Amino acid sequence: MAVNTTIFMPDLLKKFLYQYPHIKVHQTFATTLNIQHLLETEQVDFGISVTSIISSEYTNIQGIPIITAETFLALPPQHHLLKHKHISLYDVVNEPFVSMPVGYGLREMTDNFCNQAGFKPNIVIESN
Template sequence: MELRQLQYAIQIAADKNFSRAAEKLHIAQPSLSQQLSKLEKEIGVLLFHRNTNAVELTHAGSLFIEKAQKVIDMVEQIKQEMDDISQTRKGRLIVGSLPITGAHVLPRVLPVFQQRFPEIEIVLVEDSSSRLEQLTANGQTDLSLLSLPLQDEALSYQPLLEEEIWLALPPQHPLTEDASGEIDIGQLEQEPFIVLKKGQGFRKITLDLCGQAGFAPHIVFESSNIETVQSLVAAGMGIAFVPAMVARGQWSQITPAYSKLSGNPTRTLVISYRKGRYLSKAAEAFIATMREVLQEQASDIHSPA
């Protein structure tokens, strides 16, 4: 059994298609099929069901892929440790990020990091909160930018930034008259809410804030994009909670009105990684750079434009 065969099997499982997997692995499809058949013959079990439309894991295949990912991750960690021991400043760091949060945070952090460590390659992976937690727990990202609470107990984290949560309102909404003060969440029980779709961490924050105020929000629209949420609010379709860093972004000619909420609810941005995972010097440097830059620019991030 060879490491490359494990990598081949993992890629096939991810794509559920031999052609796409072969393309990403930069090998010919017949060679990929041959290597998989050789692996299955060696271990004595069938890893995939092949059919004309897709490739599906067998029960044995699911167990095999889970173990193979751990082996590949362990090999990568050994390489990182050896690189650090030899004081190599070259490397590759896979960083997961929520799309909108990353759009506001990473442009501040990445230029500083690349100036300090020009030979370290950063690979960005953008996905939903639930998917990023899974990728991080599996070792498929070195670090991921997420917000609390984390659902996967396999993850550790370091806090980066405490950020206020604001209320977005249609421009002509009666509550905009109170926008100079603070609005109690309990006042919003009868309001139509626009929220992010399931799997997005900020959706849970919205549900939790309403639950703490004693009601379940009346959800009228869902979106996977916080910018779309704000556009729908601006169009008068409902209200929404939004992180301060994305409030009043320059994403539309029509923007909602914003108000602070009583009690000043916040969300906590964190950098997460798998418990027990070796953090390379590159990863530690990235965390330190991110914390430094965000602390320096915290007032700008917290203040809506």
């Protein structure tokens, strides 16, 4: 399988392997586009992605939501916005962002949220 998130994978794999102990799992970390390519070329049996993988060319790829999770904004301990009860994305327009590299689901999601709010995030650190 190919994944672009590891946040919930340990718990998911633990439950899966408990239910199916005879199955061996090989997991590889990949970008959303790479997961799509691996699925299209049948190099993996399935992919798990933060964002949807849509293939207009390969109709045998089917998306199934498996989890819904809240997304949070993480701030340093002394940040001035911590005193606010509610923070919108408009409040962080000029703030520096730490994010995943381009091509990963969480980065795609961050960029989409910021674009919907009308700005491009100021990514100062990219790390997977």
